[in-house]
Amino acid sequence: WKKVARGLSAGRVQSVAVKLVVEREREIKAFKPQEYWEVSVDTLTQAKEKIRLEVSAFQGKKFEPTNQQQAQSAVDFLTVSDYVVSELETKPTGSKPRAPFITSTLQQTASTRLNFSVKKTMMLAQRLYEAGYITYMRTDSTNLSQDALQMVRGYIEKNYGGQYLPAKPNFYSSKDNAQEAHEAIRPSDVKTLANELDGMEKDAVRLYDLIWRQFVACQMPAAQYDSTTLTVQ
Known part of the structure; x- marks a missing residue:
């Protein structure tokens, strides 16, 4: 600070940014590490x-x-x-489908399931977008348009049956600071399957399939299963 202070401006943006950095640095210095173990x-x-x-x-x-x-x-x-098992409790539970992809979750899932780097994921998504197969791939919104909801709900009912269609569409909340300029990443036409893409390389097809499956699954009912808890002494 002593070396650069005279050369710094103090505009509204810089002042807020510096304030955040200072507060974070104070939190770091005040943190007291505590050892803990799990067995x-x-x-x-x-x-x-x-x-x-x-x-x-x-x-x-x-x-x-x-x-x-x-x-x-x-x-x-x-x-x-x-x-010795002293208590056993089994109860029904459910798990809501995950939200349709935004940029960050697409990158994370492609890395985990397809072993793609962030750069490769975005490059392939760009090609799919330019070819008209998916919506814009840079978004932080999980929202879906009414047309998209009608399209996917109609597809689910026709291809999987009414038992896999919730009474109402599933809605997902975006982050508080989401721009909402674009909807979630989804196929432009849900009827277009991965094996029907024309002129796309193998990895682009794999990424499209990931996007397609997430889009369809997000509008299906919650998974139902039994959760069992054992108490052992």
């Missing part, structure tokens, strides 16, 4: 099914070890112990 137990049922148990209590107290010695003490005890 889990890999077990086998009588049917030879693997179950991982998270240790939540030890010797009648909530288990919150703050050093290796405390964690190792629990490990030593658990290694020679027998386990």
Whole structure:
């Protein structure tokens, strides 16, 4: 600061940016690191099914070890112990489909599932957009137009049946500072499948398939399944 202070301006934008940097730096300096440990137990049922148990209590107290010695003490005890299921609770639960892609989630998912770099993902998305196969690929909005909702809901009912169509469209909230200038990333025409793309390279087809599946899935009902919680002593 001493070296550059005289050469800095203090406009409205710079002042706000500097304020944010200073506040963040103060948070970093005020942070006090705290050591913590987690212990889990890999077990086998009588049917030879693997179950991982998270240790939540030890010797009648909530288990919150703050050093290796405390964690190792629990490990030593658990290694020679027998386990008995004291409580089993099963309840139905649901999981809402994930939102249609925005730029950041497309990049993350393409990296995880397709092993694409951010640069490659955006390059392929640009080609798909220019060819008219997808909507604009730079967006932070999860919104879908009414035409898009009618299109995908009609496709789901026709190809999968009414049991896979919610009574009302699924809506997803965007980030507070989302620009909302463009809708979510989606196929321009849901009836166009990945294997029907003309003149697109293999990886572009794979990316389109990812976008297509996310778009269709986001307007399907929540997944229904049973969630089982075991309490073991």
